[in-house]
Amino acid sequence: MKVLAILYEGGKAAQEEPRLLGTVENKLGLKEYLEKAGHELIVSASKEGADSDFQKHLPDAEILITTPFHPGYLTADLFEKAKNLKLCVTAGVGSDHIDLDAAVKHDVQVRPMSIGVLEVSGSNVVSVAEHVIMTILLLVRNFVPAHEMIERGDWQVSDIARAAFDLEGKVVGTIGCGRIGYRVLQRLAPFDCKELLYYDYAPLPAEAASKINARCVQDLKEFVSQCDVVTVNCPLHKDTKGLVDAELLKHFKKGAWLINTARGAICDKDAVAAALKSGQLSGYGGDVWNVQPAPKDHVLRTAKNPLGAGNAMVPHYSGTTLDAQKRYADGVKSIIDNYMSGKQQEAQNIIVGGKIGYATKAYGQRK
Ligand code: NAI
Numbered sequence: 001m002k003v004l005a006i007l008y009e010g011g012k013a014a015q016e017e018p019r020l021l022g023t024v025e026n027k028l029g030l031k032e033y034l035e036k037a038g039h040e041l042i043v044s045a046s047k048e049g050a051d052s053d054f055q056k057h058l059p060d061a062e063i064l065i066t067t068p069f070h071p072g073y074l075t076a077d078l079f080e081k082a083k084n085l086k087l088c089v090t091a092g093v094g095s096d097h098i099d100l101d102a103a104v105k106h107d108v109q110v111r112p113m114s115i116g117v118l119e120v121s122g123s124n125v126v127s128v129a130e131h132v133i134m135t136i137l138l139l140v141r142n143f144v145p146a147h148e149m150i151e152r153g154d155w156q157v158s159d160i161a162r163a164a165f166d167l168e169g170k171v172v173g174t175i176g177c178g179r180i181g182y183r184v185l186q187r188l189a190p191f192d193c194k195e196l197l198y199y200d201y202a203p204l205p206a207e208a209a210s211k212i213n214a215r216c217v218q219d220l221k222e223f224v225s226q227c228d229v230v231t232v233n234c235p236l237h238k239d240t241k242g243l244v245d246a247e248l249l250k251h252f253k254k255g256a257w258l259i260n261t262a263r264g265a266i267c268d269k270d271a272v273a274a275a276l277k278s279g280q281l282s283g284y285g286g287d288v289w290n291v292q293p294a295p296k297d298h299v300l301r302t303a304k305n306p307l308g309a310g311n312a313m314v315p316h317y318s319g320t321t322l323d324a325q326k327r328y329a330d331g332v333k334s335i336i337d338n339y340m341s342g343k344q345q346e347a348q349n350i351i352v353g354g355k356i357g358y359a360t361k362a363y364g365q366r367k
Pocket of ligand 1: 092124125176177180199202236287317362363
């Protein structure tokens with residue numbers, strides 16, 4: 001059996017730090033395990049174009065492992081070429097880089113054997129929730145320009161304090177209140193925010209909502225108009241692509257902060273940059289980009305508010321802390337183990353599979 005893994009290049013860091021498991025060098029810790037069982041493991045970061053290792057090895061791979069941190073885009077066209085593919089495993093959470101509708105089509109209609117798309121649900125949700133809390137604080141307290149001022153050798157407190165606020169008393173809302181969104185709100189509870197809101201077609205169980213005192217707002221425009229801080233925590237699918245666009249941004253409170261650690265394409269990058277420039281947004285932060293790696297001249301690398309601040313963007317790493325890598329590497333191994341031994345997969349990890357099509361409601365309502 002051929003297993004193909006498209007992971008990110010870890011370079012010197014991965015040679016020095018074996019806990020960087022999700023890298024080409026450290027292979028999710030799968031090399032010995034698979035080779036001992038007589039399987040072939042191909043690991044590469046080369047993922048774009050017909051000459052990439054991804055496209056070269058895809059036709060005879062039985063298992064494909066990809067990661068949101070360096071997404072190998074499995075398009076509908078590539079599904080046609082992946083004649084031997086049975087199992088797609090996302091090392092992490094978020095399988096939007098796989099054309100899930102195409103997976104469903106191949107699963108149900110085309111192949112005698114089903115193709116499953118699975119991810120390691122929950123593996124890095126705490127890692128992301130912590131990053132969201134950090135980014136909210138960085139933006140609301142105007143931290144980044146304050147630190148840059150110190151490195152420059154300057155000292156002008158008023159230039160920073162004029163745009164620094166407390167989180168206490170603010171209204172914070174999450175678009176998507178699943179594993180990450182809920183954990184973000186949970187972690188905000190001790191900050192004594194004025195209110196915690198969420199927008200999601202799947203309502204929280206009453207007990208979970210009352211535990212953190214969260215209120216659901218069902219209309220998105222109304223929701224954003226009530227928030228000082230909006231954090232995006234829903235998957236990318238056809239209804240969330242470009243969800244935060246120029247039109248929705250008009251409904252934000254003037255000077256709100258927007259944090260996106262979900263997927264870059266959920267927020268229209270040019271609309272966000274324009275909203276920052278005009279001061280409609282005071283800040284934008286997160287770690288996800290509409291294309292990864294983000295090109296050097298990507299507008300969100302340098303977009304700023306009228307005070308020359310308000311940018312807390314970083315490369316996609318919130319869900320790939322060393323703790324998270326251990327959890328998703330273990331999870332990938334266990335999914336492959338189940339596949340090889342014919343054991344039932346954990347229901348929470350199945351996105352598409354087993355001739356049932358979509359096994360989760362998180363990637364759109366599909367009424
Ligand atoms: P989850 O499946 O537990 O929760 C997703 C929630 O979003 C669900 O409650 C669902 O109903 C809701 N949702 C879906 N479509 C929506 C829409 N149109 N409007 C409002 N809500 C909607 O997923 P989890 O674990 O919370 O992860 C969410 C996303 O975060 C992932 O799909 C992934 O894209 C991203 N993520 C990012 C990471 C990073 O390193 N930056 C790491 C892990 C996940």
